[in-house]
Amino acid sequence: MKHILKPRKTTFIFILLILSFSVNAQWNIPDYAKNTKLPTEPTYKLTETGKQLFIKNCIQCHGLPGEGKNNTAINAPDLGTADYQSKHNAGQFYYQFNEGMGFMPSFKDKLNKDDKWSITFYVKSFDKGFKITGEKIKAENCVIDFKTEDSARTLIATANIIDKNGISKPAEGVEINFFVKRIFGNLPIGETVITDQNGTAVFKFPDNIPGDENGKIKIIAKFKDSDAYGTAMKSAELNWGTHLHFVNPVLERTLWGPNNRVPLWLLLSFLIVTGSVWLTIFYVVFQITQIKKAGK
Amino acid sequence: MKSKNTHAEKNNKKSTSRRNFLKKGLLAGAGTVLGAGVVGSFDAFAEGGDSIKVLGPDGKILTVDKSHLKEIGARTEAQMQTEGRTGIPGRRWIKVIDLGKCRNARMCVAACQHAHQLKPEQYHVNVLRMDREGETAPFFMPKPCQHCDDPPCTKVCPVDATFKRQDGLVLIDNERCIGCRFCIAACPYSARIFNWTEPRDAEKYKDVEYDVELNVPQKKGTVSKCLFSADLLREEKMPYCVTACPNGVYWFGDENENAVTNGTTKETVNFKKLLKDNAAYVLLPELGTKPRVYYLPEKNRLFPYKYNGSTELKKEHNS
Ligand code: SF4
Ligand code: SF4
Numbered sequence: 003m004k005h006i007l008k009p010r011k012t013t014f015i016f017i018l019l020i021l022s023f024s025v026n027a028q029w030n031i032p033d034y035a036k037n038t039k040l041p042t043e044p045t046y047k048l049t050e051t052g053k054q055l056f057i058k059n060c061i062q063c064h065g066l067p068g069e070g071k072n073n074t075a076i077n078a079p080d081l082g083t084a085d086y087q088s089k090h091n092a093g094q095f096y097y098q099f100n101e102g103m104g105f106m107p108s109f110k111d112k113l114n115k116d117d118k119w120s121i122t123f124y125v126k127s128f129d130k131g132f133k134i135t136g137e138k139i140k141a142e143n144c145v146i147d148f149k150t151e152d153s154a155r156t157l158i159a160t161a162n163i164i165d166k167n168g169i170s171k172p173a174e175g176v177e178i179n180f181f182v183k184r185i186f187g188n189l190p191i192g193e194t195v196i197t198d199q200n201g202t203a204v205f206k207f208p209d210n211i212p213g214d215e216n217g218k219i220k221i222i223a224k225f226k227d228s229d230a231y232g233t234a235m236k237s238a239e240l241n242w243g244t245h246l247h248f249v250n251p252v253l254e255r256t257l258w259g260p261n262n263r264v265p266l267w268l269l270l271s272f273l274i275v276t277g278s279v280w281l282t283i284f285y286v287v288f289q290i291t292q293i294k295k296a297g298k
Numbered sequence: 299m300k301s302k303n304t305h306a307e308k309n310n311k312k313s314t315s316r317r318n319f320l321k322k323g324l325l326a327g328a329g330t331v332l333g334a335g336v337v338g339s340f341d342a343f344a345e346g347g348d349s350i351k352v353l354g355p356d357g358k359i360l361t362v363d364k365s366h367l368k369e370i371g372a373r374t375e376a377q378m379q380t381e382g383r384t385g386i387p388g389r390r391w392i393k394v395i396d397l398g399k400c401r402n403a404r405m406c407v408a409a410c411q412h413a414h415q416l417k418p419e420q421y422h423v424n425v426l427r428m429d430r431e432g433e434t435a436p437f438f439m440p441k442p443c444q445h446c447d448d449p450p451c452t453k454v455c456p457v458d459a460t461f462k463r464q465d466g467l468v469l470i471d472n473e474r475c476i477g478c479r480f481c482i483a484a485c486p487y488s489a490r491i492f493n494w495t496e497p498r499d500a501e502k503y504k505d506v507e508y509d510v511e512l513n514v515p516q517k518k519g520t521v522s523k524c525l526f527s528a529d530l531l532r533e534e535k536m537p538y539c540v541t542a543c544p545n546g547v548y549w550f551g552d553e554n555e556n557a558v559t560n561g562t563t564k565e566t567v568n569f570k571k572l573l574k575d576n577a578a579y580v581l582l583p584e585l586g587t588k589p590r591v592y593y594l595p596e597k598n599r600l601f602p603y604k605y606n607g608s609t610e611l612k613k614e615h616n617s
Contacts, residue, residue, distance in 0.1 A: 062544055107600045185552050186536050186559035187566035212556050246554055248388050250464040258452040258462055
């Protein structure tokens with residue numbers, strides 16, 4: 003552990019070195035990559051999964067495709083531009099992303115094959131010539147709602163699609179996620195639930211989620227597939243959380259406690275001991291002066 | 299980082315520091331002893347029609363129209379002192395650092411130094427290059443104050459300048475610190491720094507009101523260290539370093555809520571599960587300091603340390 007606290011000033015120079023390496027390096031994509039067969043048909047559902055994975059793994063350097071928020075300092079391209087898309091088909095993109103180069107890490111062992119292809123489909127979905135199959139639902143037409151059953155701590159969520167005539171009909175097979183509000187974000191809880199043909203799904207609320215002193219907790223329901231179904235959400239405050247028993251550590255007896263937490267007996271013994279030592283010293287000095295006086 | 303106002307901009311108004319106030323208090327006390335002219339000054343505070351007499355910032359008595367007076371929203375120094383000492387009730391702040399994601403971008407360091415008026419060579423959080431033995435690969439490790447639950451540093455302070463709060467933070471009151479540096483010696487993590495010289499931009503921060511939750515303005519001859527951005531936590535925002543990281547290294551949250559949020563991706567996860575699934579550890583647990591900062595091991599590294607194309611320590615040393 004000795005090395006833990008040893009900073010290196012040369013680190014910066016190393017970083018510069020690495021930087022110059024990766025800037026000069028060129029992608030060397032073998033020809034076979036271009037003819038890679040897609041393992042499955044690209045569907046909207048897969049691109050949606052890909053998007054979530056992209057946000058987790060790639061967005062830090064590349065930004066969302068087409069938004070131009072890529073990190074140019076390390077030569078990370080915006081993957082949504084027509085230029086990039088025309089030069090890389092799905093196989094070529096998959097190769098780059100699998101192998102890595104310079105600052106681009108290799109995802110060979112970091113993601114499984116399905117996930118890597120989902121990301122590939124998501125990135126290729128920005129190519130107008132890339133064909134994606136499957137049903138695409140209009141996001142703005144979905145609503146979400148839930149009822150609570152206090153006795154069994156159950157949430158019954160309903161999802162509806164509003165059609166062109168304004169008539170609402172239940173949405174079947176929609177995935178709904180539940181969250182609890184935490185100070186810096188929403189924490190997903192439990193499994194995803196899927197609506198039946200009536201558009202409803204039942205969610206059993208776990209009983210170990212911490213709430214405040216009264217067990218109060220804010221619960222939020224959202225569509226998992228936010229791109230397909232939209233960002234509609236429903237929230238409610240319930241007292242289903244565990245109660246917080248806050249013990250103020252400062253009020254406990256600790257060695258690091260502040261001065262005013264000193265126990266009285268300790269303070270008194272300290273004062274008595276120190277006082278008597280000083281008194282003894284004063285007494286001795288006084289006696290010495292007395293001896294001196296008596297000697298005169 | 300750019301969008302955040304510095305404390306200087308936020309709070310740039312004239313004020314008397316506690317030390318000046320004490321000085322004036324002593325002078326006033328001396329005046330009372332001398333007994334001359336003091337009695338007459340009392341009616342200076344009495345109201346007179348529509349105008350009112352107030353004590354100006356420089357100690358002079360001013361007469362102002364009543365309608366010109368209004369309440370100031372900013373927190374006073376006394377308020378900041380009491381609130382800063384007690385902490386935020388019901389919270390237990392916690393930080394998790396994922397070493398597998400760090401590639402020494404040093405954005406956390408820059409954001410921290412910007413916020414806390416530090417010079418480039420002063421660190422509240424530093425990113426260290428870690429070399430272990432033999433064939434092991436080097437990696438980078440950000441190291442802030444661990445905000446120990448049993449902090450050795452506060453035990454040794456002779457003037458109660460460094461203290462622990464109910465929400466788990468360990469802070470320093472620079473106005474109280476006498477610069478004895480006992481705490482620097484006591485901290486096993488080398489988390490504390492000493493202001494040997496005048497701090498950065500001392501002129502600019504001269505009139506800023508001291509905030510114990512920010513350690514700004516810094517004072518020459520006193521100690522400073524990572525505060526988990528206590529000033530931001532009060533506004534329910536994540537610390538400067540956490541949001542500045544471009545690589546998702548930092549997780550921050552409240553242990554009582556059992557959740558931590560990533561500063562980069564804003565993803566919120568179960569705190570205990572994150573620790574369990576990733577074999578988290580703390581630094582120097584054998585000392586019993588009970589750190590509030592957890593580390594996830596440098597496995598599955600996205601950004602391995604490379605020098606001359608090699609990721610191994612040995613090759614670098616031999617070349
Ligand atoms: S890391 Fe050091 S300065 Fe921070 S609380 Fe622990 S002992 Fe004190
Ligand atoms: S240097 Fe300051 S904070 Fe540290 S022990 Fe001395 S007085 Fe306390």
